[in-house]
Amino acid sequence: MGIVTLTIFLFALFGLVFGSFGNVLILRLEKRESLLGRSRCMSCKRSLGFLDLVPVLSYAFLGGRCRRCGAQISVQYPIVEILSGTVFVLAAALYPSNVFLAVLTAFLLYCLLLSSVEDVLYQKLPDMFVAGIAIAALVMTLLSGNILSSLSALCVTLVWFGGQWILSNGRATGTGDIFLSSALALWLGLRGTIAMLFLSYMVGAVITLLLLGLGVISMKQKRIAFGPFLAIGALLAFLGVGQEFFEIFLS
Ligand SMILES: [Zn+2]
Structure with a gap:
């Protein structure tokens, strides 16, 4: 072997x-x-x-x-x-x-998985899991030296989700989504974060329509957990899906 x-x-x-x-x-x-x-x-x-x-x-x-x-x-x-x-x-x-990087990435994705499961089951994003993502992301950012890109990505998520939170008095988005997206922004950098946001909403729209169609959820549903959509968007962006799209889009 x-x-x-x-x-x-x-x-x-x-x-x-x-x-x-x-x-x-x-x-x-x-x-x-x-x-x-x-x-x-x-x-x-x-x-x-x-x-x-x-x-x-x-x-x-x-x-x-x-x-x-x-x-x-x-x-x-x-x-x-x-x-x-x-x-x-x-x-x-x-x-x-690079076993060290593999372990860090596995740990980050693991925390992301548990956050998503918690969000689906209990509409919560526990600090413990989000902190795990943030710590792993921070170490990877410091190792890669892409600090500026991560900091600008952090500004994007803070403005985007923080803005929604302020404008809607906390109704449109939860604080958990602000923390989770910020931790993921540190990991993905600017391009990756923009791709993540874009992909999260696309995946969210498709899955929500599918669940509505199948009758799993109804229009009366107060809140649909956004954490799992962010997680899928982040994973796809990390794998370069959205970034390729942006290459075509920008060229
Ligand atoms: Zn039993």
Whole structure:
């Protein structure tokens, strides 16, 4: 096995395990429970053993049900585990010869994933995850030396989301969106941030229309979590999607 294959394999394993931990983190953060103590079935309260806790596989083999009481286990668990594994693999594949950068990127994408899940489930963007993104972004900016680009990107998001927040008395956008987009701006720099904003609204419009069409949400819905759209927009911009578009657009 080549060293790159081995790195990607290890990142995939870590990603799955961190995904499993992320599920616990989100649940206990919401219920304000300590992170210590064993995981339990939410229905019969039975302590879960090692065989119940293997990422993805336990869910698949148990058919998404508790081994003892047969209660259905939320599909959120394997989804978060798979997505976490995927972003870790992506980070390793993007920086195969720079493990430090790969770890930073994996950590940032992981925090972004957990923020999005929190926003979808509880309409919240916890400071802990957003701070994780900001710290990783800051280290990467300092390493790359693109400080000016990151600072101007920060101004763009602060004006854009901060402006909406002030003008609408906090109704059009939450403070969480201001913090999340600012942390992502530090990471993406000016061009990337403009692409992120553009892509977030496009992705947001398409997904919202789709959910309306499928009847998952209704027109009466007060607020649709914007965090996940920002996350998808940021990921696409990071992968260069919007930036290519802008090249065509500007030339
Ligand atoms: Zn049970």
